Amino acid sequence: MRGDAVTTARVDRNVRLDATGIADVLALARIAGDADGAEPLDEAVLLRLRDPQAAAVHLTARTPEGLLVGYAHLDVTAPAEGTGLDLVVHPAYRRRGLGRTLATAALSEADAAAPVGRAAVRAWAHGDHPAAAALAVDLAFVRARVLWQMxxxxxxxxxxxxxxxxxxxxxxxxxxxxxxxxxxxxxxxxxxxxxxxxxxxxxxxxxxxxxxxxxxxxxxxxxxxxxxxxxxxxxxxxxxxxxxxxxxxxxxxxxxxxxxxxxxxxxxxxxxxxxxxxxxxxxxxxxxxxxxxxxxxxxxxxxxxxxxxxxxxxx
Missing domain, CATH: 3.40.630.30 (Gcn5-related N-acetyltransferase (GNAT))
Structure with missing residues (x-):
């Protein structure tokens, strides 16, 4: 999960991405990973991204010119156990509210899929980015688990x-x-x-x-x-x-x-x-x-x- 503070990017909902959409997400992840020193999408997300049978919701944010500048992945296979959320924003488009916009849209999606009431959501912040920590606090998330890379x-x-x-x-x-x-x-x-x-x-x-x-x-x-x-x-x-x-x-x-x-x-x-x-x-x-x-x-x-x-x- 990456946070940022209003952008003109359009957010679209997809249950499948075509080959171009997948390539755009992978390119965005590489750019963000190079800038942050930590890959923004974990292996499970990348496997599901490429698996045509995987049930997921993909939120894509593109500029009017079509550039992918934000992406959120929701694992909705077991809503009773909690929805998984991974989110990344292009480094050049941060601090414009895009992270908050994607996160809010993702939470709305998760709540709509929940069996009853508000959904339990699990979101990864790869690299423990300070902006992600601030966004988590604002959206009522609590720090639950820490995975070290050694x-x-x-x-x-x-x-x-x-x-x-x-x-x-x-x-x-x-x-x-x-x-x-x-x-x-x-x-x-x-x-x-x-x-x-x-x-x-x-x-x-x-x-x-x-x-x-x-x-x-x-x-x-x-x-x-x-x-x-x-x-x-x-x-x-x-x-x-x-x-x-x-x-x-x-x-x-x-x-x-x-x-x-x-x-x-x-x-x-x-x-x-x-x-x-x-x-x-x-x-x-x-x-x-x-x-x-x-x-x-x-x-x-x-x-x-x-x-x-x-x-x-x-x-």
Missing amino acids: RRSLTGSPSAPQLPDGVALRAFQPGSDDDAWLALNARAFADHPEQGRWTADDLRLRLAEPWFDPAGFLLAVEESTGRLLGFHWTKVHQRAGSTPIGEVYVLGVDPTAHRGGLGRVLTAAGLAYLRERRGLDRVMLYVDESNTAAVALYLRLGFAHWCAHVNYHRA
């Missing part, structure tokens, strides 16, 4: 680790491992508000992404049974004009395999893959500020706080 250099990162006895490491096999991995992911992230709810469709969309590389999706398996014990799914971000950066995309361990050091081993294995197989020199990850155990692990592994993303709620 980074480290891959220079001097651990070499390929020593696996526990009876445990082997192998690459994910699309089609064969899908169901077992989804079940493990649900167990590992049973208390996570998003990750633990992944469905087969969520996995399918990501396996179809251009960045997906099964060799970088590492599975720890019990040698005697083949049972999945943990995983480290890595990702590489490649953008024209920028140096590629790796990501600890998802890291999980079965609750029955905790306290054996498997999480640390899997982390090191993924970092070694990114450095030795992909030739990268830096890596990032996302972790909830409230997950003190994970934050402590990543600090011990040389990661440092880079920026914060704040989730605001309106009840």
Whole structure:
């Protein structure tokens, strides 16, 4: 969510965007991300933007000349649980009231779709932008969750680790491992508000992404049974004009395999893959500020706080 203070841009409502509309949104996101140092739309929004089956509301603000200068995305798939909102305004068109106009229109849309009364809305402010914080206060949102982005250099990162006895490491096999991995992911992230709810469709969309590389999706398996014990799914971000950066995309361990050091081993294995197989020199990850155990692990592994993303709620 990006805030700004009156513009002549026209706001239109869409339930589908054509290829040109999608390209315009992606271009706007790149411009805003370059200006702010944080991408304004998260991965879930980008996947839904490109998925013709995804149910969403798109609010687009264009100048009289047709330039897209503002965009709001509403995830309306589960209104009883709350509507998701992501919003971005072109840096050159801020401080004209456009952010407030888009946010107000988005809230009206959410309320209209709510089963009863006013909708619960969850809005992300990527980069913890001060203008977004001010707009959130004005619109009666409260700061509910903070997601840290942490980074480290891959220079001097651990070499390929020593696996526990009876445990082997192998690459994910699309089609064969899908169901077992989804079940493990649900167990590992049973208390996570998003990750633990992944469905087969969520996995399918990501396996179809251009960045997906099964060799970088590492599975720890019990040698005697083949049972999945943990995983480290890595990702590489490649953008024209920028140096590629790796990501600890998802890291999980079965609750029955905790306290054996498997999480640390899997982390090191993924970092070694990114450095030795992909030739990268830096890596990032996302972790909830409230997950003190994970934050402590990543600090011990040389990661440092880079920026914060704040989730605001309106009840």
